[in-house]
Amino acid sequence: MSSYYLINLLIYAAVDAMACLGLNQQFGVAGVSNFGFIIFQAAGGYAAAIMSLPDQSANGGFQSYIGGWNLPFPLPWIGAAVVGGLIALPFTFLVGRRLRGDFAAVGLLVTAVLLNLLVTNYRPLLNGDAGLSLIPAPLRADVGSQSSGYQWAFTAGAIVLTALVWLFVRRITESPYGRSLRAMRDNDIVAGSLGKNLLSLRTAMLVTGGAIAGLSGGILVSYISTWSPAAWGYAETVVLFAAVIIGGAGNHFGAILGAVLVPVGFGEVTRYIPASSSLPPYLIPSLEWVVIGLLIVVFLWVRPQGILPERKRVIPAPALAPAGPWPGEPARPPGGLPGAGPAVAPLAASTSDARQAASPSAAGMAGPAADREIVLQATDVAREFGGVRAVTGVSFALRRGTLTGLIGPNGAGKSTLLAMLAGTLPVSSGRILCQGQDVTRLPAYRRARLGLVRTFQNASEFKQLTVMENLLSAVPGNRGDSFRGALAGPRYWRGDEAAAIARAQALLTRFGLDGEANSYAGNLSGGQRRLVEIMRALMTEPRVLLLDEPMAGVHPNLARRIGTELAALCADGLTVLMVEHELAIMDDFCDPVIVMAEGAVLAEGTMAELRSRTEVVEAYLVG
Numbered sequence: 065m066s067s068y069y070l071i072n073l074l075i076y077a078a079v080d081a082m083a084c085l086g087l088n089q090q091f092g093v094a095g096v097s098n099f100g101f102i103i104f105q106a107a108g109g110y111a112a113a114i115m116s117l118p119d120q121s122a123n124g125g126f127q128s129y130i131g132g133w134n135l136p137f138p139l140p141w142i143g144a145a146v147v148g149g150l151i152a153l154p155f156t157f158l159v160g161r162r163l164r165g166d167f168a169a170v171g172l173l174v175t176a177v178l179l180n181l182l183v184t185n186y187r188p189l190l191n192g193d194a195g196l197s198l199i200p201a202p203l204r205a206d207v208g209s210q211s212s213g214y215q216w217a218f219t220a221g222a223i224v225l226t227a228l229v230w231l232f233v234r235r236i237t238e239s240p241y242g243r244s245l246r247a248m249r250d251n252d253i254v255a256g257s258l259g260k261n262l263l264s265l266r267t268a269m270l271v272t273g274g275a276i277a278g279l280s281g282g283i284l285v286s287y288i289s290t291w292s293p294a295a296w297g298y299a300e301t302v303v304l305f306a307a308v309i310i311g312g313a314g315n316h317f318g319a320i321l322g323a324v325l326v327p328v329g330f331g332e333v334t335r336y337i338p339a340s341s342s343l344p345p346y347l348i349p350s351l352e353w354v355v356i357g358l359l360i361v362v363f364l365w366v367r368p369q370g371i372l373p374e375r376k377r378v379i380p381a382p383a384l385a386p387a388g389p390w391p392g393e394p395a396r397p398p399g400g401l402p403g404a405g406p407a408v409a410p411l412a413a414s415t416s417d418a419r420q421a422a423s424p425s426a427a428g429m430a431g432p433a434a435d436r437e438i439v440l441q442a443t444d445v446a447r448e449f450g451g452v453r454a455v456t457g458v459s460f461a462l463r464r465g466t467l468t469g470l471i472g473p474n475g476a477g478k479s480t481l482l483a484m485l486a487g488t489l490p491v492s493s494g495r496i497l498c499q500g501q502d503v504t505r506l507p508a509y510r511r512a513r514l515g516l517v518r519t520f521q522n523a524s525e526f527k528q529l530t531v532m533e534n535l536l537s538a539v540p541g542n543r544g545d546s547f548r549g550a551l552a553g554p555r556y557w558r559g560d561e562a563a564a565i566a567r568a569q570a571l572l573t574r575f576g577l578d579g580e581a582n583s584y585a586g587n588l589s590g591g592q593r594r595l596v597e598i599m600r601a602l603m604t605e606p607r608v609l610l611l612d613e614p615m616a617g618v619h620p621n622l623a624r625r626i627g628t629e630l631a632a633l634c635a636d637g638l639t640v641l642m643v644e645h646e647l648a649i650m651d652d653f654c655d656p657v658i659v660m661a662e663g664a665v666l667a668e669g670t671m672a673e674l675r676s677r678t679e680v681v682e683a684y685l686v687g
């Protein structure tokens with residue numbers, strides 16, 4: 065193997081691995097399907113080119129381009145990364161709140177095609193379809209030649225930069241912030257309802273991935289000294305996606321392996337297919353695309369986790385101090401709940417000092433509920449879906465420390481009302497006040513940060529996160545749960561993380577799920593998943609908790625335990641609104657109970673009062 069061949073192979077592997085690390089960070093870790101990924105690499109390539117090229121009048125002006133600043137190394141590579149990151153900013157509107165998922169992915173793909181057409185057809189910008197050539201290599205004038213020593217130094221530089229990129233993405237992914245990204249990937253609406261700012265998370269990942277792609281483009285053009293639209297057709301993004309999917313989305317080693325196997329390996333293998341004059345000239349390259357497409361389909365079908373699946377984050381349980389029984393119970397049964405471990409301190413004691421100070425127990429919550437402060441108030445709240453009036457002007461108030469039930473026949477509008485209160489669904493009209501603050505127009509994540517948190521009627525656990533990670537993902541204020549905090553490293557956030565793990569472990573023990581702490585939440589039974597959702601909501605340290613059928617699928621004994629626990633938390637100041645079809649639960653734990661029918665509030669009172677009202681009995685309580 066000639067050294068030129070080996071250098072070529074290593075540089076392409078480094079550039080592709082770097083690009084795949086950037087794409088994996090966006091797609092595999094954060095779930096952002098950036099089908100326009102190649103334009104960020106292209107932008108980096110052009111940026112490095114026009115920063116390192118002399119003015120276009122040099123070389124007889126045979127090519128036209130903007131820039132031509134003749135900047136010294138490493139400025140063109142730094143510029144490539146900066147431009148790759150900056151051009152991501154205008155795309156954030158595509159992945160923002162209004163345009164998500166598939167639509168954003170298609171929008172990015174279309175943008176990539178349009179930009180390629182623009183650069184191809186508008187020559188003054190970047191020399192059109194002929195592309196730029198004679199792009200200077202870094203330090204070449206200083207070093208003086210294309211010697212093999214120079215080539216090896218270039219190769220080593222590319223590999224070192226790829227390794228640095230790997231360390232960078234690893235630091236982000238393995239932090240609490242990385243956990244938030246993976247939570248968003250698994251279920252973005254739920255992540256938002258737990259206080260995650262999806263727009264900020266997606267923007268950060270677009271910019272980060274864009275900068276990495278830009279740097280890879282800069283290195284590439286410096287090596288091949290030419291860059292044209294043919295090198296960055298939209299289909300190149302498909303190759304990178306294939307690499308990440310085949311290598312193992314979510315696993316950075318998988319992304320590197322995929323880069324070696326797909327763009328590099330494929331190119332190598334197909335080089336040995338003998339050319340034949342009897343075959344059409346573009347048959348082999350076209351067949352390459354078909355094979356790459358087939359490989360994606362086969363992997364998504366047979367092994368969607370890729371060759372190297374995402375690593376499971378096992379968190380060892382901290383040593384727990386034994387403590388008292390469940391609230392409201394004389395003593396904890398010897399075996400506890402199925403799978404229960406040692407008992408721990410009461411949940412209510414685990415909330416933060418700030419919340420404790422603000423809690424009604426601290427404020428003297430001994431008086432009758434009717435005298436307590438209103439913490440959540442809905443006024444004439446309505447929601448229409450096309451012609452369907454799901455909720456038609458509902459007004460009610462929740463007082464601090466109450467466990468209010470919400471019942472009604474199927475289709476009465478209960479879930480829609482809860483979604484509007486939590487901000488996961490905008491109101492058509494009406495007003496919502498939370499602790500005196502008008503939250504009607506606030507997005508779900510801002511309401512969650514105010515302590516207004518919901519659970520969902522349908523399974524909403526983060527499937528590819530462990531149970532422990534599900535709980536930790538909801539903790540507010542972890543120092544490592546920000547981009548900067550993640551980059552600061554584990555030493556910066558380890559203390560917060562340890563405290564959060566201890567809280568989560570206490571909750572798991574209390575709900576009898578500590579044996580499953582390191583199981584993937586998606587592998588639990590339906591009832592266990594419900595528990596995970598309740599515990600996760602409690603980890604947000606809510607002030608007002610909106611529970612949508614939390615007992616559905618839960619064993620009746622456990623349902624009663626949950627009811628007891630919620631009642632204890634309410635006694636300590638938490639306010640709960642709970643949708644539930646099981647009337648025995650309403651009888652035992654909820655006061656007052658609101659009855660909805662056909663989108664409106666039909667009645668409100670204790671279950672005993674409601675049972676005496678004919679219209680309620682006819683609408684819902686019969687049977």
Ligand SMILES: Nc1ncnc2c1ncn2[C@@H]1O[C@H](COP(=O)(O)OP(=O)(O)OP(=O)(O)O)[C@@H](O)[C@H]1O
Pocket residue numbers: 449452453454472473474475476477478479480481521
């Ligand atoms: N996204 C939507 N698009 C169209 N109609 C909807 C949508 N969501 C809810 N609806 C309609 O709004 C009405 C109220 O639904 P909602 O789910 O809020 O009722 P519910 O009381 O929670 O019912 P259940 O007890 O069965 O969960 C129903 O007629 C439902 O079909």
